[in-house]
Amino acid sequence: MRELANREWTQTQLEKASxxxxxxxxxxxxxxxxxxxxTIRSVASAIDLDLSEALRLAGYPESRIPQEVTVAAPxxxxxxxxxxxxxxxxxxxxxxxxEGRSLGELLVRYGLAxxxxxxxxxxLPPDPIIVEIQESSDISxxxxxxxxxxxxxxxxxxxxxxxxxxxxxxxxxx
Numbered sequence: 001m002r003e004l005a006n007r008e009w010t011q012t013q014l015e016k017a018s019x020x021x022x023x024x025x026x027x028x029x030x031x032x033x034x035x036x037x038x039t040i041r042s043v044a045s046a047i048d049l050d051l052s053e054a055l056r057l058a059g060y061p062e063s064r065i066p067q068e069v070t071v072a073a074p075x076x077x078x079x080x081x082x083x084x085x086x087x088x089x090x091x092x093x094x095x096x097x098x099e100g101r102s103l104g105e106l107l108v109r110y111g112l113a114x115x116x117x118x119x120x121x122x123x124l125p126p127d128p129i130i131v132e133i134q135e136s137s138d139i140s141x142x143x144x145x146x147x148x149x150x151x152x153x154x155x156x157x158x159x160x161x162x163x164x165x166x167x168x169x170x171x172x173x174x
């Protein structure tokens with residue numbers, strides 16, 4: 001937000017230039033975590049700011065700014081680079097399949113998403129462990145994030161183990 005003030009951008013100008021809604025920009029003042037990388041990328045492109053610097057300004061620690069993000073050029077939504085983006089997503093899906101992981105797990109690994117950003121359909125009940133962690137008043141926000149991340153990683157690992165066992169049971173002669 002400091003960079004926006006220095007450039008004297010209004011929220012309306014920023015919305016038009018970046019495609020990021022005004023309500024999203026408004027919410028940055030109240031969110032406990034930094035905006036999504038894709039959102040920061042759009043804003044950085046609009047205000048001609050280096051993505052790694054934009055991530056730092058948004059509150060991402062150095063350890064969370066992966067090399068792939070630091071060197072990636074901002075891509076406007078209307079750019080013909082959509083084909084390259086589709087290719088990249090296909091490559092990520094292939095990599096996830098080879099490793100027996102979900103696309104979401106790879107996005108988290110590469111720092112392109114946070115576990116809490118990965119949507120779970122509303123039809124599923126809330127995870128009671130996550131609810132308990134979130135509602136705990138004697139744990140810092142940073143510790144809560146770490147505990148939730150670890151819980152989600154362990155849960156994903158258990159699901160993957162069960163999936164592999166089910167595949168083994170389906171194979172003839174097993």
